[in-house]
Amino acid sequence: MISLGKSLFLVFVFAILGSGSLPAQAAPFKAEVKYAQVGEVKLAYYTRGKGEPMLMIMGYAGSMSLWDPALVEELAKTNLLIMFDNRGIGFSTDTKENQTSIPQMADDAAGLVKALGYKKVNLLAWSMGARIGQQLMIRHPDLIKKGVLCAPDPGGSHSVHMEPSVAATFNNPKLTFLENVELLFTNDPAGKQAAKDSLGRIHSAAQNGSALNDFAVSQETKDRQIIARTKLWSADESNYENLKNIKIPVLVADGRDDLIDRPENSKIIASQIPFAWLAFYDGGHAFLYQQYKKFADTVKVFLEK
Known part of the structure; x- marks a missing residue:
């Protein structure tokens, strides 16, 4: 004798078989490169996730393929991520004459937001990208709803x-x-393991198509960015002064053992931006990769406030 529970189960099975299909499963995400004309350059980008738009700005000599997939996956649960290549990086073009500066790249980012038709976006920027992010909030405040600055630097004598x-x-x-990776993570067993895990995730994502295989950076672009982030940024005293005029909510974050953009810089910036949040994590410059879950949870709380 067949029980009621088994009868219902058989009805379900026969219904599935009769339809000739099994319950649909979500197809794995595949990154699709797109382009937007922004002034004299064409910026490559792709989007992932759902929710409010979040513009992500990568750091020195980094393409959009270098975002850690574990961090991207966490953030994409509640945000529509817009990842792009700065001018001259990866799939993005550059001008023949060197126009690369932190303010110029901030204007590029603003132009991308406008080209995509967004009135406002949230911002998450890392390393040199956080310098661009500061300038983006200063030069184009109406475009940014909330900002997250990771391992930032205030510029000038500050x-x-x-x-x-x-x-x-x-x-x-x-x-x-x-050599670059060695500087991003702490030189201890936890940091070395985090670096290995992160590189493995980045490589796998590029291979399976969930991120773009977009790592090319020319020597000329590296040279231009070095000048922008050292000589020009060190001479810029206005960025620090203008931080006090930022009216939007800002979260400043860094690793406690950051060797590249020292944690003291985050304290300086957070104290200059009115009502800024400040958070530190175990790890170095790439703390947001090493502590991706804790960091993503903090970002989620910050954006929901």
């Missing part, structure tokens, strides 16, 4: 610089990828 030995390595135009 910057707390990296140690000379670290600067010599990091600012070397011939810096290898692995």
